[in-house]
């Protein structure tokens with residue numbers, strides 16, 4: 001699996017420091033509230049589990065499965081809800097926890113949906129932001145790292161369902177998907 005990686009962008013240690021910084025920054029804005037952290041399956045699952053443990057205060061969690069990629073390296077532009085939340089977001093301060101903002105399709109749709117359902121506030125914490133990929137107008141409120149326009153894998157990010165379990169984030173060798 002490691003031999004499929006062209007270069008490592010963020011080591012496990014880099015990611016740990018980034019996640020801790022994000023949790024501390026986000027917490028400052030939620031000092032008096034118990035936010036509902038919504039993990040966007042499956043990519044954000046690794047980030048979410050580390051983020052909530054670095055967040056040293058009351059919070060609740062829930063999960064939503066939204067897909068727009070269907071296994072490839074380019075977005076289809078459509079978003080499909082495969083698993084909905086169990087929790088009502090009405091009146092809640094929601095933090096969407098996402099691994100990467102690329103075209104922005106997933107997060108724009110999700111943010112609008114949760115606001116429409118009556119969330120008191122909806123903010124986005126994204127471990128990675130790939131601004132060169134953006135095709136729709138959406139911005140994460142908290143960003144861990146801004147990344148170049150390459151296809152990344154590891155720490156939750158997949159190619160064809162694989163590489164999510166890499167402890168680091170790296171660039172896949174183009175010959176793997178070409």
Ligand SMILES: O=P(O)(O)OC[C@H]1O[C@H](OP(=O)(O)OP(=O)(O)O)[C@H](O)[C@@H]1O
Nearest residue numbers: 041042043067068069102103104105106
């Ligand atoms: O900004 P976008 O262009 O929408 O891309 C970002 C989304 O794409 C990936 O998820 P994907 O839909 O591939 O599903 P997964 O999380 O199950 O890997 C990634 O985890 C983000 O959720």
Ligand code: HPA
Nearest residue numbers: 102150151152153157158
């Ligand atoms: O760079 C990426 N890697 C994996 N999944 C993704 N989904 C959007 N961008 C990416």
Ligand SMILES: [Mg+2]
Nearest residue numbers: 040041042043
């Ligand atoms: Mg995802």
